Amino acid sequence: MCLGIPAQLVEIVDPEAKIAKAEIGGVRRDVSFALLEGEPRIGEWVLVHVGFALDRIDEEQARETLELFEAMGQAYEEELKTVRASTVDGQAPESGAES
Amino acid sequence: MKYLDEFRSGELAQGLAREIEATAPAGREFALMEVCGGHTHAIYKHGIDELLPERIEFVHGPGCPVCVIPIGRIDDAIALARTPNVLFTTFGDMMRVPGSKGSLLDARSQGADVRMVYSPLDALELARRNPEREVVFFAIGFETTAPSTAVTLLRAQAEGIRNFFVFCNHVTIGPPLKAILDAPDLRLDGLIAPGHVSTVTGTSPYRFICADYGRPVVVAAFEPLDILQAVLMLVRQIADGRAEVENEYTRVVREHGNERALAAIEQTMELRSSFEWRGLGSIADSGLRLREEFAPWDAERRFEVPGKSVPDHKACQCGQVLRGVVKPWECKVFGTACTPEHPIGTCMVSAEGACAAYYNYGRLRRRGSVPA
Numbered sequence: 500m501c502l503g504i505p506a507q508l509v510e511i512v513d514p515e516a517k518i519a520k521a522e523i524g525g526v527r528r529d530v531s532f533a534l535l536e537g538e539p540r541i542g543e544w545v546l547v548h549v550g551f552a553l554d555r556i557d558e559e560q561a562r563e564t565l566e567l568f569e570a571m572g573q574a575y576e577e578e579l580k581t582v583r584a585s586t587v588d589g590q591a592p593e594s595g596a597e598s
Numbered sequence: 599m600k601y602l603d604e605f606r607s608g609e610l611a612q613g614l615a616r617e618i619e620a621t622a623p624a625g626r627e628f629a630l631m632e633v634c635g636g637h638t639h640a641i642y643k644h645g646i647d648e649l650l651p652e653r654i655e656f657v658h659g660p661g662c663p664v665c666v667i668p669i670g671r672i673d674d675a676i677a678l679a680r681t682p683n684v685l686f687t688t689f690g691d692m693m694r695v696p697g698s699k700g701s702l703l704d705a706r707s708q709g710a711d712v713r714m715v716y717s718p719l720d721a722l723e724l725a726r727r728n729p730e731r732e733v734v735f736f737a738i739g740f741e742t743t744a745p746s747t748a749v750t751l752l753r754a755q756a757e758g759i760r761n762f763f764v765f766c767n768h769v770t771i772g773p774p775l776k777a778i779l780d781a782p783d784l785r786l787d788g789l790i791a792p793g794h795v796s797t798v799t800g801t802s803p804y805r806f807i808c809a810d811y812g813r814p815v816v817v818a819a820f821e822p823l824d825i826l827q828a829v830l831m832l833v834r835q836i837a838d839g840r841a842e843v844e845n846e847y848t849r850v851v852r853e854h855g856n857e858r859a860l861a862a863i864e865q866t867m868e869l870r871s872s873f874e875w876r877g878l879g880s881i882a883d884s885g886l887r888l889r890e891e892f893a894p895w896d897a898e899r900r901f902e903v904p905g906k907s908v909p910d911h912k913a914c915q916c917g918q919v920l921r922g923v924v925k926p927w928e929c930k931v932f933g934t935a936c937t938p939e940h941p942i943g944t945c946m947v948s949a950e951g952a953c954a955a956y957y958n959y960g961r962l963r964r965r966g967s968v969p970a
Contacts, residue, residue, distance in 0.1 A: 503797070546794070549716065553742070553745075556850060
């Protein structure tokens, strides 16, 4: 769980609460950019950890890291599963979601 | 090496391995600690251990946030989850960690309202949507994760959300490393420090390892080539007689870390005088709790928790695995009574735990030994 997942910012949702929409491994969800220095820009790549953009990364590096995570299998799959199982903007997280 | 063959940079990896072989002084063994569970997972998944000369050995560190939570805190979490009207939220990794009487998953099957969340923001959202419930978030993790809890607390304060509570188990990376370096039963020659934690802390928390213990440290990312590069940087330092903090992960980690993240932690949390770690016992100044200003959101102040220290399962050697003094396959229950499906200890529960990594990638015995 200490991995950061590369994600691309696709929309600024709430500038006051510092919430943006990001695409993470094919899933769109809200992430906080409260920890990111400077203003976020649409299209830029960030490292997301438990719903927070921790830092910017460049696109090439983001793609390499994503490829690697896909090859890593289990750990990444579980991380993605939790991204899908839990949202802050859609329906409430499923109470029946398995760990 | 079967995994590395599938990795597209296999040739580069072989090249780095040859350079490590040529650089590491001959005629002695090296114990290098990879502090982070993410590194442990990557090393065994990609067979990096099998690529290196036999005189270089990886020792697994305490950097798996799930693995280091002691049984007593799991029992506290389960007691909170069973409190009437509490909606208990946790990262999925913690669901199956056994306490002294079952796990959070067991508590849920017995009727407790336990929900898996990806982010503390999801727990806060549950509090917004369920104003009649008391939502508790099981906060675990090192400096990578603590800022997320901190920002979530600041949101709760700003919005005046009073039915959201944090059960704070955040920990810091420096003190357990110091405890391991002080232990008489382990000799380390160098440390690979975790990349993603260091995006928050910067490289400064590791300086004492060089200054006080004379050991080299390299901060590294999680890709196989990064880990090999870090090993090369460490053996170069050893060969040169240097002990410095070097940064392999310069593309993200800066010397001073993420100042916003550190400020958010500072604003909401303070050091506990001591915190209990699985296998390491109580360590001074190693855990965080909420500051007085955030007392209204502190689950430990709002609810009764048992707060008892509970010894580990007798047969389980997670404690020694976390201190690097025992290899997973040396534990009596490894792979027999303790498997990822039915874990006894935390190191088998988390995908990033050393036991799970050994089990999943077939490191069931000492390298080079004949299969039983």
